[in-house]
Amino acid sequence: MGKVVAYMVDLNKLSRHGIGHTYFLSIKDDESLRRLWLHKLQFVLEKAFRFDAEALKVAKDKYLALFADAASAGI
Secondary structure (H helix, E strand, C coil), X not given: CHHHHHHHHXXXXXXXXXXXXXXXXXXXXXXXXXXHHHHHHHHHHHHXXXXXXXXXXXXXXXXXXCCCCHHHHCC
16 A cells, blocks of 8 residues: 555656546555556546656656566556
8 A cells, every 4th residue: 555655646746736546545456556557547647748758657667666567567
């Protein structure tokens, strides 16, 4: 849980408008985090950072760092 909270904090530092905590309420394990990325978060971040490719790359890299095995991250 601490990793997910740290990731949310990092996202909010990157984003001008912030990313809401409610996206992360259903996170219980790696699989639910992967589903969140595939079904919601990826699209939200691509829209939020559509003019800032570097910030999107940082957000994706930090997401990958949440997993012990980056291949299971879903991206």
